[in-house]
Amino acid sequence: MHGPDASNLLERLDALTQAALLQGFHQRQLVEGELLGSPNGERDSVFIVRSGRIRVFLAFEDKEYTLTFLEAGGIYSTHSQAYVQAVRPSEVLMGDTAQTMATLRSLPSAVPAIIRVLGATLDNCMRIIEDLAFRDVEGRLARFLDGMLARKGRPHQGSLRLELDLNTEDIAQLLGTTRQTVSSLLNRMAREGILSRAGNGVFDIHDAERLRARSQ
Structure with a gap:
């Protein structure tokens, strides 16, 4: 139902190109909650995620707006206006x-892969911004689930199984709402x-058409 992950740079480069690109890069371990970049930071670096999850977000006064989550193979920089x-x-x-x-x-052979990965990240950011501007929370949740279903869904016992590796708080951050609101909406859809929920971050989608209709 879904093809290769467009957001994983490391999977898109052959071994020789990857080795050439990463010359001069160094490995860094981050603990949960550690900031890698901020709007006023002095570091001017490019980074590629090898494992874990990195959140890119904007903060204004007491509000935060998540732009994207970067996972293995994601590429970004520390000199944007985001945290x-x-x-x-x-x-x-x-x-x-x-x-x-x-x-x-x-190394021009690496450029097309990087552009595709950055394009996937930008597309995700624009989708989130558009949803915040034009959709209510239920519409944003339905559109998020529908989009992830297209990328990661697989047939399972007459339904479509969606394994997100995201908890309710993560989804709420992406949608610009609260964990309680997301939980309430998921319960209503159930x-x-x-x-139906099949585990933490795992859903069985029984009516994909109705889900898609909610996202309009």
């Missing part, structure tokens, strides 16, 4: 921005027969 924070123990590969740009000039 970059590990939401679980993570390992990243860090490289100086100027040196990385110089490497790419002599009562209506649209889905």
Whole structure:
């Protein structure tokens, strides 16, 4: 039902290209909650996630807006106007921005893969911003589940199983709402027969058409 993960750079590069690109990168371990970048930070680096999960978000006064979660193979920089924070123990590969740009000039074969991965990240950010502006919370949740179903869903006992590796708090951060609201909406969808929970972050979608209709 879904193809290769468009957001994983490490899977898209062959071994020789990957080795050439990562020359000069160094490994860094992050603990949960550690900031890797911030709007006022001085670090000017490019990083690639090897494991774990990194949250990219904006913060205004007492509100936070999640732009995306980066997982294995995701690439980003520390010099944007966003906060970059590990939401679980993570390992990243860090490289100086100027040196990385110089490497790419002599390694054009890596550029298309990087553009595709960054494009997938940008598409996700734009989807989140659009949802915050034009959809209520139920519509945002339905659209999120429908989109993830297209990427990760698989047939399972007459339904479609969706394994997210996200808890309710993670989903709430992505949707710009509270954990309680997400939990309430999921319970309502379960009562209506649209889905059921099969575990933490695991859902069986019984009526994909009704779910998609809720996302419109």
